[in-house]
Amino acid sequence: MILDDIATARTGDKGDTLILALFPRDGAAYRHVTEHVTPERIAAHFGDAVTGTVTRVEMPQLPGLVYRIPGVLGAGVTASPTLDGHGKTLSSYALTLPLPDLDHKER
Template identity: 55%
Template sequence: MRTVDDLADVRTGDKGDTLILAVFPRSEEYYELLTRELTVDAVATHFAPLVTGDVHRTDMPLVCGLVFELPGVLGGGVTGSPVLDGHGKCLSYHLLSMAVGEQI
């Protein structure tokens, strides 16, 4: 089984306590696979129990990208969170470690 890290790059950002994850697959084939595998439910489950609301996904086929918004994950955001990673930069690796696909 492969991971997201084998197929894509991930960038993170924040908006309040919402974690923003942008996934950029390295090929159109990987984009199609990750569009199927990285569903809202799959990503929400992968980040549970940190998520406090509905996860949203925006597909960006022209740039082969997927953008996820995960509310509550940052625990109050940059200025309100007691955690060391208020921006959520380390959380991109958590998504990169997610298993995807049977075989490629």
């Protein structure tokens, strides 16, 4: 199973920091994402491009989670050497994160 199976994502930019918002599809998916999609796992998934500490804000009332991933956008939108300076396609990459299977009985 991958993250895309239970959540959708949107990304944006703040300088060289990627802002990743994940929206699990239901309560069981929110609990699963909260448990398994830690800031450390996100940092490892994005690899060497991450230049600092990944942080996460949980918003159970939406439900959603927002991650700040520093460095992924290179020098920032206007100076980034990458093809996707705003990081819009990186939401698709984030959704490829492998996860343990969700116990569908808990839905």
